[in-house]
Amino acid sequence: MDILLRQLYQDQASKERTCAILVLKKDDSSFLSTDGFDAIILLISDGVTDWVSKHYEASGKRIAFHTMSQDMMHHSLITGNQRRLIDWLVNGKIVYDRNEFMQEVKQRIDTFPPGDRTKKLTIQFAKLLRRFEEGKVLFSRGYILDGFSNLFHALHHLARIAVIKDGFYPEVTVWEQVKKIEPEIHKLYQEALNSEEPLNKRIELLILALEVAIISKLELGANHFLDVLRSIDGEVSVSELLSIQEVQEYRIDLELILNVLIEKEFVTIVKKETPAKAIFQTKYKINDFL
Known part of the structure; x- marks a missing residue:
């Protein structure tokens, strides 16, 4: 198996733009993380702009070869939209590493x-x-199952917040992590999933619990955005906020965060006159006590 894999990646090791190559075998990790393949080869290269995948078969073994750039790898680590990537990076065997890039x-x-x-x-x-x-x-509009599905996903994000707060990357088995780190959230998960209460009642309880969690986690969860606001001298428009590079990873939900911060009096609305009578442009300013 090692010889087969080496034939696929060895020519990449000599290329100047290759940063690192990792190999992950199904036996070394979970079936889920290898997507059903017998082995994963991950190439980090400055010579690509997109995530490129190729599939191979040799001696009855199926192999997936993934290539991505440094920027894409770091972006995925921050956003968490490719959780299997964490497993590949943590558990993958380094077979080539330029200037200890992958060790870092x-x-x-x-x-x-x-x-x-x-x-x-x-x-x-x-x-x-x-x-x-x-x-x-x-x-509230009667779409019970769709409402429950979204609220259950919200619970997953709450679990990931608990894991990150404790200094760990959320893994595929995030509920096993949460069980040790914040058992109250794990209990909420179990009750939402297994309670004998009618679904409507479970949803109502879940909404109440999530409302409390959002309030208690607000300053922690919004701290990166609050730091951005602190760095701005004076008030700022929403278009100016949306153009800031530091917020691009959560740009799509930035206005939602902003409205919650206004509601909880972390941020103040500043009205600016416009040429139109009785119409004001709204700008925003972080409150002084923060």
């Missing part, structure tokens, strides 16, 4: 620097708010 990545995952952690918390908090609001509205 693994160390960054292990130490989970505060800057990465703060941004990742806000990304997950934004997703929590989005799922919660959509679930609540769907439930």
